[in-house]
Amino acid sequence: NAGVTQTPKFRVLKTGQSMTLLCAQDMNHEYMYWYRQDPGMGLRLIHYSVGEGTTAKGEVPDGYNVSRLKKQNFLLGLESAAPSQTSVYFCASSQGRNTGELFFGEGSRLTVL
Amino acid sequence: QQQVKQSPQSLIVQKGGISIINCAYENTAFDYFPWYQQFPGKGPALLIAIRPDVSEKKEGRFTISFNKSAKQFSLHIMDSQPGDSATYFCAVPRGGSTLGRLYFGRGTQLTVWP
Numbered sequence: 085n086a087g088v089t090q091t092p093k094f095r096v097l098k099t100g101q102s103m104t105l106l107c108a109q110d111m112n113h114e115y116m117y118w119y120r121q122d123p124g125m126g127l128r129l130i131h132y133s134v135g136e137g138t139t140a141k142g143e144v145p146d147g148y149n150v151s152r153l154k155k156q157n158f159l160l161g162l163e164s165a166a167p168s169q170t171s172v173y174f175c176a177s178s179q180g181r182n183t184g185e186l187f188f189g190e191g192s193r194l195t196v197l
Numbered sequence: 198q199q200q201v202k203q204s205p206q207s208l209i210v211q212k213g214g215i216s217i218i219n220c221a222y223e224n225t226a227f228d229y230f231p232w233y234q235q236f237p238g239k240g241p242a243l244l245i246a247i248r249p250d251v252s253e254k255k256e257g258r259f260t261i262s263f264n265k266s267a268k269q270f271s272l273h274i275m276d277s278q279p280g281d282s283a284t285y286f287c288a289v290p291r292g293g294s295t296l297g298r299l300y301f302g303r304g305t306q307l308t309v310w311p
Contacts, residue, residue, distance in 0.1 A: 191238075
């Protein structure tokens, strides 16, 4: 059981370039999320989705776009990367019940030069 | 605006000792309050969670104490082991429903010396 899989695991971009991070989950979860983790800042929610075809903004959505065309996939896009977007990005999914449990992927480390 | 205040930022404990991490929140929350554990190079994983109508929950060496009136909860790790060395995050549900919209604390890096 793979759980939550993120690709790529590492990426280096130049300022202004675009890229897409892919998240796939095989647990049939309705809810999916993208977080970013920066040193000393904890995890901050970028965007989330409560079901196929839906997306919503989190705490720090500026500079990012997302799409949830299929239930199992959640894509995070950067249209014009900036150095401030250098971070580790985590995708997570949940069943949607109020248990506080999110299942996280192993992260994608992005560096913007 | 910081919704969750976690302390300490780092903690060094000797093997067999007790590790205590504290969390205070500001918003009114109704659902589960989880603690997550993260090892280097890995994603966070749920360690233990407590419902707000319970004052304490214990799972093995890990205990959550919850004080609803003070809006505080803490994680206690008894008989700390080197394998417990990790970063710990508390989280608070956003608004009245969890649904994964959690405010995370900034994390506590725990080091347990053998």
